[in-house]
Amino acid sequence: MARDLNKVMLTGRLGKDVELRVTPNGRSVATFSVASSRNIREGDAWKEQTEWFRVVAWEKLAETCSNYLHKGSHVFIEGRLQTREYTDKDGIKKYSTEVIATDMTMLDSKGQNSGGGNDIEDAWDNAGGGGNSNSGSGGRSSGGNRSRGNSYDSGETDLEDIPF
Template sequence: MARDLNKVMLTGRLGKDVDLRVTPNGNPVATFSVASGRNVKDGDSWKEQTEWFRVVAWEKLAETCANYLKKGSHVFIEGRLQTREWQDKDGQKRTSTEVIATDMYMLDSKRSQEEGSSGGYQSNTAPSRNKPAPRRNDNPFDDEAEPEDIPF
């Protein structure tokens, strides 16, 4: 029997700072938008086309996002799509499709973090609510090598 799959993976940059709120039940919820660009052919040239995604994170992941992300932060978001409906103040039916984040990884380099472009977090990976964050040395994709670590 085939199973359905609702999985989203995207990278991009935050369009503004994270908005952290608390529900009446006391659950933290963070919302932010991520811009993800792709190149498209336009005649003889290429141009960038940007898509905006609304991201919602809950509980510990929401707090982590609020503490370590800000406008311009480069992130990898993993989650699922969810559409919600409501009526606005004029009685019009509204819908919004959002990415419900389950994991968030910071993609900014250590150098850009120290310069202040993505907050003060000193690791490339922020913890999710279900998995511990790997130590910085465990990241095989970290391209920031110290000169004394180069073997030649």
């Protein structure tokens, strides 16, 4: 029997600062938008085409995103797509497809971060790599700092836990 696959991998830059909230059950949830651009040919010219993705991170990964990402941060996100249904203020049923992040890697070079550049590296070192990485280099991957979501949180998101 074939297995289904729901996997997203994207790189891009944050369009605004991360928004961190806490659900009534005490779970941290972060939301942010990532813009990913590519060049396409239109006639004799090249044009940049940008897609925007809404990203949702939970628990420890949400807190890491909130602490270290900001508008303009270059990130690599791994996760899965999830579509949820909600009713807007006018009573109209709407749908929203989001990337539920399970892994995040900061791609900014050392010194490109708004907090002076070394804050992320120092915090990562002091935390022993955060214990959230699957790389064997003390929490560092070759392309940036990596943080994984909770492995037990792979099920569907309880929509009652979303505070918006």
